Amino acid sequence: MTAVLDTPAGIPADAGTVASVLAERALQARRLVVDMAASERGCHLGGSLSVLDILIAALHRASAGDGTEVVLSKGHAAAGLYAALYVSGRLPENPAPLYGRAGQPYTGHPGPKVPGVLFPTGSLGHGVPYAAGWALARRIGGRGGLGIAVAGDGELQEGLVWETCQVAAARELGNFVLVVDRNGGQNDGFVADISPLPDLPGRFAAFGFEVAEVDGHDPAALSDLFAADRSAARRPLAVVAHTVKGKGVPAVEGRANSHYVTIDATRAAKWKRAIR
Template sequence: MTSLNELPALARQAREVIIDIAASDTGCHIGGSLSVIDILLYTLNRFQPDPRNCVVLSKGHAAAALYSALYVLGYSERNPALEYGRSDSLYTGHPNHHIPNIRFATGSLGHGVGYAAGWALAQRQGNSSGIAVAIGGDGELQEGLCWEVLQVLSAREAGNFIYVIDNNGAQNDGYVRDISPIADIKARFASYHMDVVEIDGHDFAQLEQAFNARQNRGLIIIANTLKGKGVPELEGHPSCHYAKIKLHQAIKWKRRLHDAVSQRGM
């Protein structure tokens, strides 16, 4: 496992890979990939080494982030930016289960939450201590399947299930608050008899503290994030949901990421 102190540097590297993917012939869902990458890095680093655990990216359109996280963490030797979107490549626009260390192909929103729930229940039935982690988005919560899964897990008292919400406030066609807002989201999650914590999803220390808060009940982590995190031109804008950028933009944005890290280290 990589130490907590090393994760910020890996996050910068992963964001650079995501930017390179956005500069490919196909582009990618760059906004949500940049918002969820810190969550993915922490979660994969903590849970992926144990085969009894399972991490599922339910918001599968952020596959660029998943591929980049696996690459910088050393779970994949192939730079996804060199192959993403090609007709002969496994690096498809949604997670491909034919790629090592990806157990489930996801894409239809909400389904990944169900896959993770099934894993959690199967582990418990087999008397295993395995944990399932589902990583979804706030826009994805408009899918009824997410809530149906929580109802089943609540009834089964599945304490080995963790659901992390990449709460970036935006979706494909605008802000979540303008399309289908969820009033008092913490109370709604808590009604399923699960523990609920709210954190800064870009702060690795807060992520660690939140995951350590798991007791004997299911855990919901509302991770507040910024769509397009790391690229000022994109941050907070729904319009960056999907983009194909020019090479000169990629170079500029990666240089800015590097400079920002250098200034923080001074």
């Protein structure tokens, strides 16, 4: 397993070293996700691969120990979360051989029996208010730390997301960060063909958010965003992270039908060799 970084996010460290370690973690995590796709039940492969770099950078931010929590609202990407938790040193065991097995906590949607998972998610939209509620509780209690929600772009079709955005802006939750894994796909095809999201940054700005756009596969850029001091911020932050569904596995990159995949061990080995 990759060594855990000694220096928490937000404390001076060599930025190149941090980015390099996070990138290496992401490579290892992608191989684990492919292993989970080769389980008896398969997994939500495309979205797990697209969100990995975001999760790994966010978990590194949470390692600062200031009360920051990361909530994967797109809970169907649980395989990606388990892999990210493991390579980040948050899980004591490799989840890949245990994924989907009876009696194990590594189910198709994450729950709090898994170390590092604060809230159960799976029904789309619910993780966003969980994270906002966490941020609000920290703010009321006079404590630091962020509530980071990681959502999918298809998930933005849920009204609960926008209701939460309205409340977060009204309560001036500058310590709430909503990251959108903008991979362009959802269960039934491409988001643009089902319920388009034109000018997504403008939508968040209209709700009173600060907005940032970033390459969702750039660990340095993601780390910089998460490490920024938000203790005095009065507007929540929306991060539109542009990603590729199935990132890292050439056979499925950018394909809507990579949403849920079950493969055999031979194909898994081939895909893992091709991961970049």
